[in-house]
Amino acid sequence: xxxxxxxxxxxxxxxxxxxxxxxxxxxxxxxxxxxxxxxxxxxxxxxxxxxxxxxxxxxxxxxxxxxxxxxxxxxxxxxxxxxxxxxxxxxxxxxxxxxxxxxxxxxxxxxxxxxxxxxxxxxxxxxxxxxxxxxxxxxxxxxxxxxxxxxxxxxxxxxxxxxxxxxxxxxxxxxxxxxxxxxxxxxxxxxxxxxxxxxxxxxxxxxxxxxxxxxxxxxxxxxxxxxxxxxxxxxxxxxxxxxxxxxxxxxxxxxxx
Amino acid sequence: xxxxxxxxxxxxxxxxxxxxxxxxxxxxxxxxxxxxxxxxxxxxxxxxxxxxxxxxxxxxxxxxxxxxxxxxxxxxxxxxxxxxxxxxxxxxxxxxxxxxxxxxxxxxxxxxxxxxxxxxxxxxxxxxxxxxxxxxxxxxxxxxxxxxxxxxxxxxxxxxxxxxxxxxxxxxxxxxxxxxxxxxxxxxxxxxxxxxxxxxxxxxxxxxxxxxxxxxxxxxxxxxxxxxxxxxxxxxxxxxx
Numbered sequence: 001x002x003x004x005x006x007x008x009x010x011x012x013x014x015x016x017x018x019x020x021x022x023x024x025x026x027x028x029x030x031x032x033x034x035x036x037x038x039x040x041x042x043x044x045x046x047x048x049x050x051x052x053x054x055x056x057x058x059x060x061x062x063x064x065x066x067x068x069x070x071x072x073x074x075x076x077x078x079x080x081x082x083x084x085x086x087x088x089x090x091x092x093x094x095x096x097x098x099x100x101x102x103x104x105x106x107x108x109x110x111x112x113x114x115x116x117x118x119x120x121x122x123x124x125x126x127x128x129x130x131x132x133x134x135x136x137x138x139x140x141x142x143x144x145x146x147x148x149x150x151x152x153x154x155x156x157x158x159x160x161x162x163x164x165x166x167x168x169x170x171x172x173x174x175x176x177x178x179x180x181x182x183x184x185x186x187x188x189x190x191x192x193x194x195x196x197x198x199x200x201x202x203x204x205x206x207x208x209x210x211x212x213x214x215x216x217x218x219x220x221x222x223x224x225x226x227x228x229x230x231x232x233x234x235x236x237x238x239x240x241x242x243x244x245x246x247x248x249x250x251x252x253x254x255x256x257x
Numbered sequence: 258x259x260x261x262x263x264x265x266x267x268x269x270x271x272x273x274x275x276x277x278x279x280x281x282x283x284x285x286x287x288x289x290x291x292x293x294x295x296x297x298x299x300x301x302x303x304x305x306x307x308x309x310x311x312x313x314x315x316x317x318x319x320x321x322x323x324x325x326x327x328x329x330x331x332x333x334x335x336x337x338x339x340x341x342x343x344x345x346x347x348x349x350x351x352x353x354x355x356x357x358x359x360x361x362x363x364x365x366x367x368x369x370x371x372x373x374x375x376x377x378x379x380x381x382x383x384x385x386x387x388x389x390x391x392x393x394x395x396x397x398x399x400x401x402x403x404x405x406x407x408x409x410x411x412x413x414x415x416x417x418x419x420x421x422x423x424x425x426x427x428x429x430x431x432x433x434x435x436x437x438x439x440x441x442x443x444x445x446x447x448x449x450x451x452x453x454x455x456x457x458x459x460x461x462x463x464x465x466x467x468x469x470x471x472x473x474x475x476x477x478x479x480x481x482x483x484x485x486x487x488x489x490x491x492x493x494x495x496x497x498x
Contacts, residue, residue, distance in 0.1 A: 002357055005353060009349060010342070012344075013343070016344035016381075017344060070340070073340035077334070077394075078357070079306070080307065080329060080332065080336075081358065082327050082328075082358075084326060254309055255309075257302065
């Protein structure tokens with residue numbers, strides 16, 4: 001009962017949020033122009049995949065972190081009502097994640113469905129939605145860990161950079177230094193630690209551009225095959241949504257507001 | 258109604274509250290006084306279960322605040338800083354709270370009328386001034402007719418007219434037998450309505466007395482002068498340490 005009410009009003013607030021509106025419109029225009037310009041649908045999807053992998057984590061993480069910190073006084077007021085902390089926190093997350101998911105689905109999904117409907121584009125949507133859910137959950141975790149907004153935003157930027165840039169560097173260093181050993185399977189395990197890589201693989205497994213698959217994609221196809229690969233990546237991504245949420249609820253239980 | 262036993266709250270090495278014990282009953286208007294950082298807000302947030310103390314017990318109507326959250330149904334809280342989701346309107350904020358409190362079906366909307374909030378209820382929270390947001394917070398505190406009101410610096414951002422309206426409302430509810438806890442560092446605002454004074458310094462309880470006792474012991478009629486006299490003479494420390 002409380003859950004539904006809070007989600008509803010968080011959504012009512014976010015519908016009028018300018019950042020969410022701009023995010024949706026930019027994605028929408030980008031999708032139309034990318035798909036319209038490139039004659040090859042696969043190439044278009046690939047470009048949108050790169051846009052998704054680069055911007056969705058950063059924007060969702062930053063936006064959710066800032067939004068949660070800005071709501072902290074309101075969260076406090078609501079917690080003075082007879083409502084469970086857990087309900088309160090998860091309802092806030094659900095509201096924010098729903099709004100951001102809707103922005104992605106409208107911004108990328110609608111143009112893609114109109115101009116390039118195929119299994120790969122569906123996977124692109126799934127991957128983008130997963131990344132939205134994962135990174136807004138990490139935003140929630142940052143909010144419950146840090147009591148100071150400035151530090152929280154700093155942590156959000158570092159986290160986003162880690163997953164978009166630094167992680168790949170570490171992966172390369174790992175592959176390079178152990179290249180004399182059979183490391184294919186450890187590499188798959190390594191990749192599971194980065195939701196962005198999982199999102200990339202999800203799409204690449206459905207996209208017939210073998211050249212573009214890269215090392216990790218090729219590994220996935222070789223060892224897991226298309227179907228099991230997708231199932232494995234989806235499971236990992238689900239865990240990536242659940243873990244930050246569980247951790248947030250546990251930390252929030254003891255948090256001083 | 259509220260019983261606090263040996264409450265201690267630490268942030269690292271810093272004691273925000275140090276072994277506080279006190280009891281508050283119906284019909285009292287307790288002013289929590291003390292300099293900035295003396296632990297007033299931490300104390301009321303502990304009562305609301307927003308701050309979790311290391312040791313000590315707080316019971317509200319017999320319920321341990323650490324064990325369940327249902328006791329909050331009987332508390333109206335007005336925070337020091339009222340910040341709301343910026344695109345929500347006043348009407349939406351009030352409706353949201355009402356929808357969360359399905360257990361209540363009769364509302365006290367006197368303050369909404371007296372502050373004339375109906376005329377501006379379509380405005381978004383970000384467009385409101387700090388004082389108007391304070392008025393919204395005050396209305397929400399009284400909305401569900403709680404028997405216990407906790408107000409953190411309620412008159413700080415209000416203009417004199419609004420401040421007077423709020424004080425009258427507080428006095429009215431006290432006469433209805435409610436318990437009201439107010440923090441402030443300017444007692445002059447609360448002079449007429451205070452029945453008890455609790456004075457905190459550096460997280461420690463310096464004294465907790467009725468307004469009459471204080472007036473008698475210092476020979477001053479107005480409470481702000483009483484408090485000023487106490488702070489100047491270091492009265493508090495001599496009597497309690």
